Amino acid sequence: xxxxxxxxxxxxxxxxxxxxxxxxxxxxxxxxxxxxxxxxxxxxxxxxxxxxxxxxxxxxxxxxxxxxxxxxxxxxxxxxxxxxxxxxxxxxxxxxxxxxxxxxxxxxxxxxxxxxxxxxxxxxxxxxxxxxxxxxxxxxxxxxxxxxxxxxxxxxxxxxxxxxxxxxxxxxxxxxxxxxxxxxxxxxxxxxxxxxxxxxxxxxxxxxxxxxxxxxxxxxxxxxxxxxxxxxxxxxxxxxxxxxxxxxxxxxxxxxxxxxxxxxxxxxxxxxxxxxxxxxxxxxxxxxxxxxxxxxxxxxxxxxxxxxxxx
Amino acid sequence: xxxxxxxxxxxxxxxxxxxxxxxxxxxxxxxxxxxxxxxxxxxxxxxxxxxxxxxxxxxxxxxxxxxxxxxxxxxxxxxxxxxxxxxxxxxxxxxxxxxxxxxxxxxxxxxxxxxxxxxxxxxxxxxxxxxxxxxxxxxxxxxxxxxxxxxxxxxxxxxxxxxxxxxxxxxxxxxxxxxxxxxxxxxxxxxxxxxxxxxxxxxxxxxxxxxxxxxxxxxxxxxxxxxxxxxxxxxxxxxxxxxxxxxxxxxxxxxxxxxxxxxxxxxxxxxxxxxxxxxxxxxxxxxxxxxxxxxxxxxxxxxxxxxxxxxxxxxxxxxxxxxxxxxxxxxxxxxxxxxxxxxxxxxxxxxxxxxxxxxxxxxxxxxxxxxxxxxxxxxxxxxxxxxxxxxxxxxxxxxxxxxxxxxxxxxxxxxxxxxxxxxxxxxxxxxxxxxxxxxx
Numbered sequence: 001x002x003x004x005x006x007x008x009x010x011x012x013x014x015x016x017x018x019x020x021x022x023x024x025x026x027x028x029x030x031x032x033x034x035x036x037x038x039x040x041x042x043x044x045x046x047x048x049x050x051x052x053x054x055x056x057x058x059x060x061x062x063x064x065x066x067x068x069x070x071x072x073x074x075x076x077x078x079x080x081x082x083x084x085x086x087x088x089x090x091x092x093x094x095x096x097x098x099x100x101x102x103x104x105x106x107x108x109x110x111x112x113x114x115x116x117x118x119x120x121x122x123x124x125x126x127x128x129x130x131x132x133x134x135x136x137x138x139x140x141x142x143x144x145x146x147x148x149x150x151x152x153x154x155x156x157x158x159x160x161x162x163x164x165x166x167x168x169x170x171x172x173x174x175x176x177x178x179x180x181x182x183x184x185x186x187x188x189x190x191x192x193x194x195x196x197x198x199x200x201x202x203x204x205x206x207x208x209x210x211x212x213x214x215x216x217x218x219x220x221x222x223x224x225x226x227x228x229x230x231x232x233x234x235x236x237x238x239x240x241x242x243x244x245x246x247x248x249x250x251x252x253x254x255x256x257x258x259x260x261x262x263x264x265x266x267x268x269x270x271x272x273x274x275x276x277x278x279x280x281x282x283x284x285x286x287x288x289x290x291x292x293x294x295x296x297x298x299x300x301x302x303x304x305x306x307x308x309x310x311x
Numbered sequence: 312x313x314x315x316x317x318x319x320x321x322x323x324x325x326x327x328x329x330x331x332x333x334x335x336x337x338x339x340x341x342x343x344x345x346x347x348x349x350x351x352x353x354x355x356x357x358x359x360x361x362x363x364x365x366x367x368x369x370x371x372x373x374x375x376x377x378x379x380x381x382x383x384x385x386x387x388x389x390x391x392x393x394x395x396x397x398x399x400x401x402x403x404x405x406x407x408x409x410x411x412x413x414x415x416x417x418x419x420x421x422x423x424x425x426x427x428x429x430x431x432x433x434x435x436x437x438x439x440x441x442x443x444x445x446x447x448x449x450x451x452x453x454x455x456x457x458x459x460x461x462x463x464x465x466x467x468x469x470x471x472x473x474x475x476x477x478x479x480x481x482x483x484x485x486x487x488x489x490x491x492x493x494x495x496x497x498x499x500x501x502x503x504x505x506x507x508x509x510x511x512x513x514x515x516x517x518x519x520x521x522x523x524x525x526x527x528x529x530x531x532x533x534x535x536x537x538x539x540x541x542x543x544x545x546x547x548x549x550x551x552x553x554x555x556x557x558x559x560x561x562x563x564x565x566x567x568x569x570x571x572x573x574x575x576x577x578x579x580x581x582x583x584x585x586x587x588x589x590x591x592x593x594x595x596x597x598x599x600x601x602x603x604x605x606x607x608x609x610x611x612x613x614x615x616x617x618x619x620x621x622x623x624x625x626x627x628x629x630x631x632x633x634x635x636x637x638x639x640x641x642x643x644x645x646x647x648x649x650x651x652x653x654x655x656x657x658x659x660x661x662x663x664x665x666x667x668x669x670x671x672x673x674x675x676x677x678x679x680x681x682x683x684x685x686x687x688x689x690x691x692x693x694x695x696x697x698x699x700x701x702x703x704x705x706x707x708x709x710x711x712x713x714x715x716x717x718x719x720x721x722x723x724x725x726x727x728x729x730x731x732x733x734x735x736x737x738x739x740x741x742x743x744x745x746x747x748x749x750x751x
Contacts, residue, residue, distance in 0.1 A: 015745065051527040053732070070530075078527040082734075084520035089326065100318045101528040142524070 004029040004064060004153060004184040005050065011058035012045050019045040021208040022059070027153075027186060027201070032179055034199035034216070035188040036296075038304060042208040043188050044081070047155055050186075051078050063153065074103040079146040081157040081188075085130045085138055092126035095145050102149040109148070116144045120170075135162050143171060147178060154178060155186045160194060172198065192297035204300065206307050212299075220293040223302070226266040227292040228276055233258050234284030242283040246276065260284075263292065315529045319537025320544070327508070327545045337549055341556035345564070362403035362433075364422075365393035369410040376444035380436055390423075397425050404429060406437065418445050483607050487697040488670045490611060494620055495666045495694035498627050499659055501550075502689070505542045505628060506635035506655070510648065512538060513639030513731070522731045531728035539632045539720075546628065611697060619696050622709060627689025629716040631655060633723035640730030641738035651738070662690030673698040683708050685715030722747060 005027040012020040020042045027033045037043050048054045050061060052068060061068045063075065085094055092113070099109035117123040120140050130138060139162055147154060156175070160168045176198065179185055187199060195202060196216065203213035212219065227249065234242070235258060242248065250263035266276050273291055280286050294302075327333060366384040368374055377384040384406065387393045393405035404424040420441065422429055443465070450461050473484060516522045525534060638651040665687065669678040673695050682692035682700075688708045692700070729746035730738065738746075 014749075048732075053523075053526050073528055076527070078524070080520075080523035080527070082520040082523055084522075084524075086326075086515070086521060087519060097318070097322050098524065098528070101315050101525070145524075 002029050003027060003062070005186070006062040006065075007046070007050070007059065008062075009059035010046065010049060010056045010061070012042075012049065012054070012056050018208050020049075020056070020205075023205065023208070023210045024059075025203045025210065025213065027184060029184055030179065030182055031200040032175070032185045032187055032198050034195045034202035035186055035205070036190075036192075036195065036202055036300060037205035041205045043205055044157070046205070047078070047080075047157060047186070047188065050153075050155065051076060074149060075151050075153060077102075077146040077149065077151040077154045079142060079154075079156045079159055081161065083139075083142050085141065087131040088129060090127050090129055091122075091133070091141060094130055095141060095148075098145040099148050102145075102151075104149055112148050113144065116148065120144065136164060136167055139163060140167070143174070147174075147183075151183070153184050153186065155188070157188045158190070159187070160189070160191060192295065192300055195296045202296075204303060206304050209307075211307050212303050216296070219299060220296070223294045223299045224291065225294065226272070226276070228264050228266075228273065229288070229290050229292050230260075230262045230264055230280060230286065231288035232260045232262055232280060232284045233287055234260055238283045242280075245279055245283070259287070314533075316533040316537045316540070319529060319534055320541040323512070323538050323541025324544050327542070328548060333545070333549070337552045337556070340549070340553045341560055344553070344557055345560045363401070365396050365402040365405040367393050367405060367407045370408055370418075372448050373408055373441060373444050376440050377437070380440060382433060382436075394423070397423070403427075416445075416449055483611075484698075486607050487611065490616070491670060491694040491697045492666060494616075494696075495663065495669075495690045497620075498624055498689050498693055499663045501546055501624060502627050502631045502659060503656075505546050506631050509538055509542055509632050510635040510639040511645065513636050513727075514642065514645060514648075517640065517731055518644060526731065531731060532724050535633060535636055535720075535724055535727050538636060539629065542632065543625065543628055546624070550624070616696060619705075620693060623689040623693050623712070626685075626709065626712040626716060630685055630689070630712065630719050631659070633716075633720040633727070637723035637726040637730065637743075640727040641743060643734065647738075658686035659690070662687035665691050666694040669694045673700075679704070683711060685712045688712055725749070 003026040005025075007023065007025045010020050010023045010025075011018070023042070023046065025035075025046070035043050035046065045054070049056050050063075050068070052070070052073065063072050066072075089097070095113050096106065096109050099113065100106065104112070114123065117126065122137065122140060125133065125137065125141075130141075133141075143159070146156075159171060159175070163171060172194070175185060175187075187195075189195060199216050201213070201215050202219065204211050214222075231254075232242075239251070239260060247265040247267065248262055249265055250261075252261040254261055264276070264280075266272075273289075277286065277289060280289070361382045363383040363385060365387040366373075366377065367387055367390050374386060382403075385402070387396065387405070390405065390407050393402065393407070396402045397405055404422055407421045407423065408418070409421070418441065420437070422434065422437070446465065447458065447461065450456055451458070516525065529537070634655050638648055638655065641651060642648050662681065665677060665681045668675065669682075669691055672678060678691060678695055681687040682695050683704065689712065692705070692708050696705075725747045726743050729749055730743075733746075
């Protein structure tokens, strides 16, 4: 498999504190990769290493198969969580400045900026001072300058913080659009709902160690505890019998007579979805059947807590 | 790969040069400088408006003495009449010359005043006029010397002019002192003003949180250098504009002087009344004044002086600028800077204090050492140069200054790169020392 970014055995120490302890993370090309973890886990340090803001003490980082070097600066776009702009500069000048630092010529920068500004309907802000803009407006500009130089790797650290729902949706659409165009995106967040929605893969870092990684679907399946949502057409007698065969966690009566909305669980080691379905069929007519995968939020909490207890 | 230091430098330069403050300083600087040159003379011209004093002369010796005085002295019969006049507001004061003591060679006079103290210049004038009169009177009484001869002896004067043994050039020590002080002070001022600008720029980037974006595109050292050099160019631009504007202003004034108008003549006279050029000259000597100014400029070796100024200005600025940046990086807002400021401000202030000593003895040990050690050398050496400094001292001083700013930049850059990304942790000296030793 082709990895756009391949970090191997990264160790970073600050004095006596170890910020990253042999962390290996591989990000496949063209995916949205969620970098998760509690506060202070080491996510920002990892991101700073990819951005060459700081260098690892051990391990190496490969970008497109090559060891990270200064040339890669122009191939990475980074939207930090703590982001700001020069308050007294005009929006246009500011954006031009940041674009030039990413290697764009003045002409190219100006052309692309105007395109983006028009797309976001903010072209009229060009000559306004940054200080006059609302936080949401500033975020839009920061987003534009992050993606302007068309980097192959984009890093968004808590991109949605500070956005209202409408702009958050706009941003989400843009991120998906970037992915469609072939960019690889690393996405660091605490918002687990958005992880389920847009991430293909994740890595979970806790206390400077990676404790979980893989495809989102795989992980959710892996953490599946065999719980199913079922619509069953049955009778009260049959329902009582069912309760002795499987664990009925919830039973919500429906308006229609004889229809039950159930949340059922298979006991440990008693088989998979097919077994459950077979069992259910004996007690009534299955109208609807779906596995209830655990949410990323549950997995996050469960894994982190488990890691804490192991210590 | 395009050099990002250059992009940063451009931004630092253009945003600062476009600021209103820069424009105002650029315009005001030369006006203040020229005003400073001419103000003392102008003020003297305008002077205190002349006042009328009552004169109660019980000795009858001084009735003629104050005829030529700036202030008017009206003879009044007695002190009671004088005081009555003062109360009416007719006189600003009264000068009482009692008869007692007239026999000795000392005369005591009393100047009464009502509301405002008589100025030093009024008292000086009265003293010198009265002294002259007293000497005349004593001479007449005690000897048979011809009054004309006495006048001649009384006006005897000594002027010391120093001259270079080899070139025969006249040295204008007083002018040199002024030039020395001005140059020393300019360097001091620029280092402070531009250093603090860098510092607040760094604090702004840190508190704005733009630093994290910046640092993903620019190496901290590139960012630091872009700032330091950008500000250096702003400083040089300001100096250049000041130089040009001052030159234009003085030329305009000079041309008016050539035209011979009353005002311009006063200006020229004002120039000539600067220390070392004797008393104000008559209007007809405007030309002579110009010639003398020319001679002064030559004796100062203005070209090499400016060259050294540039070298010490840049050296001194570079030595301190990155240190100011490091302070900015170590704190989170302007208020926290105090604890780190003193190691930077004390040598600067020391430098400007030493300059006063340098003017008295340009070759003394204090002047020597402080003009060799990099932290004070830009200010002190600049003050010594107009008096002439041996070449080896200049070479040593400049060499050490270069080493000094390389060293200070190295230390500052190491603090800077860690500090700019450090939030919530208040820097202490111990902490800074840790930062310096961090690996990349």
